[in-house]
Amino acid sequence: HGELKRLWTNKHVAWPYRLLLGLPITLVFEILLPGRLLGGDHYNPYTDTVHLFSDLAPIALHEAGHAYDFSKQEYRGTYALLRLVPFANLYQEFRATDEAIEYLITDEDRETEFNSYKILYPAYGTYVGSYILFPFGFAAVFFGHIHGRATAEEREETYQRLDAMRAAESK
Numbered sequence: 242h243g244e245l246k247r248l249w250t251n252k253h254v255a256w257p258y259r260l261l262l263g264l265p266i267t268l269v270f271e272i273l274l275p276g277r278l279l280g281g282d283h284y285n286p287y288t289d290t291v292h293l294f295s296d297l298a299p300i301a302l303h304e305a306g307h308a309y310d311f312s313k314q315e316y317r318g319t320y321a322l323l324r325l326v327p328f329a330n331l332y333q334e335f336r337a338t339d340e341a342i343e344y345l346i347t348d349e350d351r352e353t354e355f356n357s358y359k360i361l362y363p364a365y366g367t368y369v370g371s372y373i374l375f376p377f378g379f380a381a382v383f384f385g386h387i388h389g390r391a392t393a394e395e396r397e398e399t400y401q402r403l404d405a406m407r408a409a410e411s412k
Contacts, residue, residue: 244271247288253311254287258318263287284337286311286321299341299357303364306340307333327372334368351400355393362389 248259248267267288270281282300284291284307291304310333314320323329338361345354366385370378 244285244288244290247290251287251289253289254318254321255316258321259287262318262322284308284311286317297356297360298353299360300364302341302344302357303337303361306337306344309340310336331365331368334365338362338365351397355397358389358393358396359386360389362386362392 244267248263251259251263254263263285264287267285270283271285271288271292282291282293282295282304284304286307289308289311291301291308293301293304295301311317311320320333324333338357341361342354342357345351345357363382363385366382369385370381372378373381
């Protein structure tokens with residue numbers, strides 16, 4: 242009931258998008274096949290709702306990043322429609338991941354930032370891999386793992402150097 246009410250009252254997305262795209266998506270993925278049964282954290286722009294089923298902060302921040310990204314769009318229904326265009330979702334996934342990591346950097350939550358690289362980069366690889374023929378699509382996830390871990394190590398080393406410089410300056 243709540244999902245349909247949010248769909249009906251969401252004035253940030255024009256009614257044709259909510260009716261033609263939002264209603265079927267909400268009925269299928271929120272009501273008939275709820276995420277609690279199938280898993281799948283996601284943001285529904287038609288109801289302007291983040292759905293979380295995992296307890297991982299990087300994933301929650303990523304989904305909130307989608308909400309933030311959509312909030313900056315003038316034509317949110319068109320922006321949501323773009324997810325149906327091949328490769329357009331890669332930009333939106335990149336933006337959500339970038340927003341999540343930028344938040345953690347600003348909040349100075351280093352441990353969660355390091356974990357975010359290790360979780361969100363391979364997850365991004367799944368989107369890239371969906372455009373590559375089987376079995377080569379798995380390579381994108383593999384490279385996401387490698388890049389995520391390398392980035393986490395690089396950031397950790399950078400923070401260690403910054404902390405050492407700050408400690409030396411304070412003496």
